[in-house]
Structures are given as C-alpha cells and as structure tokens.
Amino acid sequence: MERLKLGISACLLGKKVRYDGRDAYDSYLIDLFSPYFQLVPICPETEAGLGIPREPMMLVGNKNSPRLVVIKTGNDVTKKIIAWAQRKLKEKEIEHLGGLILKSKSPSCGLKRVKLFKGKPPPSREGKGLFAQSFQEKFPFIPVEEDTELQQTQQRENFINRIFILYEWRRFLQKGKDIKFLVDFHSRFKSSLLAQSQKYYYQMEKLVKQAQHFPLEEIIKQYSQLLVKALSLKATNKKHSYTLNYLLAFLKKSLQPEEKKELLDVISSYQKGEIPLVIPITLINHYAQKYNQPYLQQQYYLHPHPLQLKLLNHA
Numbered sequence: 192m193e194r195l196k197l198g199i200s201a202c203l204l205g206k207k208v209r210y211d212g213r214d215a216y217d218s219y220l221i222d223l224f225s226p227y228f229q230l231v232p233i234c235p236e237t238e239a240g241l242g243i244p245r246e247p248m249m250l251v252g253n254k255n256s257p258r259l260v261v262i263k264t265g266n267d268v269t270k271k272i273i274a275w276a277q278r279k280l281k282e283k284e285i286e287h288l289g290g291l292i293l294k295s296k297s298p299s300c301g302l303k304r305v306k307l308f309k310g311k312p313p314p315s316r317e318g319k320g321l322f323a324q325s326f327q328e329k330f331p332f333i334p335v336e337e338d339t340e341l342q343q344t345q346q347r348e349n350f351i352n353r354i355f356i357l358y359e360w361r362r363f364l365q366k367g368k369d370i371k372f373l374v375d376f377h378s379r380f381k382s383s384l385l386a387q388s389q390k391y392y393y394q395m396e397k398l399v400k401q402a403q404h405f406p407l408e409e410i411i412k413q414y415s416q417l418l419v420k421a422l423s424l425k426a427t428n429k430k431h432s433y434t435l436n437y438l439l440a441f442l443k444k445s446l447q448p449e450e451k452k453e454l455l456d457v458i459s460s461y462q463k464g465e466i467p468l469v470i471p472i473t474l475i476n477h478y479a480q481k482y483n484q485p486y487l488q489q490q491y492y493l494h495p496h497p498l499q500l501k502l503l504n505h506a
C-alpha cells in the first residue's frame with residue numbers, strides 16, 4: 192500500500208538548502224516518520240529561486256501582512272515567495288499531503304514565534320513564516336507542526352492523531368458528502384474526539400443528531416470547524432482516563448468480575464502514570480473482540496496506526 196505523504200522543510204530532511212548552504216538534518220524526526228510516511232521535501236526559498244547560498248532574511252512590519260526582506264540590503268522578496276507559494280499550493284501532490292513538518296524560526300517556514308522586526312529592536316515573536324501562513328490559509332484541514340514541537344511527546348501524538356483523523360475527514364469531503372458517511376465518521380472517531388475535548392465532542396454529537404433537520408452543507412461546515420478546534424487541543428492523561436472509562440461502560444455487563452477488576456486496575460495505573468496508554472487500549476480492544484462489541488470494535492481509538500501505537504507506548 193502506498194504510504195501517506197508528509198511535506199517537510201527540505202533542510203530538515205538533510206538537503207543543503209539553508210541560506211548558508213548547510214542543512215538542518217533532524218535524524219530523530221526522520222527516523223521516526225520515514226518508515227511510515229513518504230517524506231516530500233519543500234524549500235520555499237530555493238524553490239522560489241533565491242539561490243544557495245543567499246543572504247539571510249527577516250520578517251518586518253505588521254504581523255498580519257509581514258514582508259520578507261534581506262537583512263543586509265533591505266531587498267524585499269515577499270512577492271517572489273508569495274507568487275511561488277500560490278503556484279506550489281496548486282500542485283496535486285501538495286493537496287494530497289497528510290501533514291506538513293516545518294522548520295521552526297524560519298521567516299519562510301516557521302509556524303509560530305518567528306522574529307518580527309518592527310521599528311526598534313528587540314523584535315517581537317509574533318511572526319509566522321510566509322509559506323507557513325499561505326499553506327494554513329489554503330489547507331486548514333492539513334495538520335502542520337514545527338520540528339521543535341514534535342520533540343515533545345504530547346505534541347507528537349497530537350500531530351499524528353490529527354493527520355489520520357483529518358485525512359479521513361478530507362476523503363469524506365472529496366468523495367461527495369452524505370449524512371450516512373457523516374454519522375459513520377462520527378461513530379468511528381467518537382472516542383478519539385472525546386480524548387481530545389469533551390466540550391467539542393458533545394457539541395459534535397449534538398450536531399450529528401440534528402443533522403437531518405438542517406442543510407447538510409451547513410452541518411458539515413459547523414462539524415469541520417468543531418473538528419479542527421477539538422484536534423488543536425492536547426489529549427491529556429486526564430482526558431484519556433475519562434475516555435477509557437467511557438469505553439469500559441460498554442463492557443460492564445459482559446465482563447466477568449475478575450476481568451472488570453483487572454481493567455479498572457489497569458486504567459487506574461495508567462491514570463497514575465505507571466503504565467503507558469497502549470496497555471489499557473489493548474486490553475479494552477481484547478474484551479471488545481471477546482464479547483463481540485461492534486461499537487467498540489469500530490472505534491479508531493482502539494486501533495491506532497502503528498506509528499501511534501509506538502508513540503502511545505510511554506507512561
């Protein structure tokens with residue numbers, strides 16, 4: 192099966208495309224992601240024709256419409272990068288990316304806290320790279336994260352989760368929408384959404400229940416907004432514990448007393464940080480099969496992608 196594609200700042204992949212002709216190879220991220228995804232290098236500055244090596248650049252002006260200028264000469268290359276980004280973002284390969292990993296701090300690629308010069312120093316940290324900005328505006332349903340954020344366990348888990356859930360959502364949007372698919376999608380991802388945000392989960396639940404009384408386009412628009420908001424939050428130990436107890440409720444009538452005790456003990460150990468999440472998930476999955484619980488069996492939360500499984504394997 193063809194692997195899902197992830198875009199990545201080319202310098203992180205080891206391409207010598209930085210302004211000084213060097214790379215910013217990130218062996219940790221590449222080793223982690225490359226077995227599961229096809230990594231597609233993107234370098235806005237060199238692809239826009241700025242050359243290697245080149246003079247370093249910075250963002251200046253207003254945070255809503257910053258300009259990219261060469262530090263030494265003040266030469267403004269904003270139009271060049273924006274024009275390239277507009278062409279690049281029309282490519283089919285880009286449209287079908289599962290996610291995008293960007294180099295932090297770069298005035299082209301940085302996603303947040305990029306130095307923005309306005310008047311006297313010091314610069315603010317309100318800037319966002321020009322390419323990062325264009326990409327997010329054009330593809331709100333493609334998850335984007337910076338290399339430094341992905342060094343952190345929860346951010347990494349959240350990124351992977353967003354990739355797979357939003358990829359399924361985009362397939363739905365592309366396929367031709369109908370209520371049945373919306374209900375199926377929501378059913379399959381219920382537990383995953385609950386682990387992200389109870390608040391948004393219950394709003395989405397309500398929306399799906401009312402779906403037949405309102406125009407489908409409007410329901411989908413609102414569902415999309417809630418989905419993106421829910422997935423932008425972190426799934427914490429507390430939220431996972433709530434979700435595990437929610438799943439346990441479906442098994443309570445079937446479980447033998449000793450099985451129930453074992454499962455409760457395992458959930459409690461996870462809650463205390465003594466064991467990784469993958470253990471209660473595996474156990475609930477086992478009982479869902481043993482007692483033939485179709486609702487639980489279809490939960491994406493209980494069948495994470497192999498990469499997620501690996502990431503869930505920490506206490």
Ligand code: SF4
Pocket residue numbers: 200201202203208209210233234235236237294297299300
């Ligand atoms: S523009 Fe982006 S990909 Fe290119 S060198 Fe700079 S940070 Fe790396």
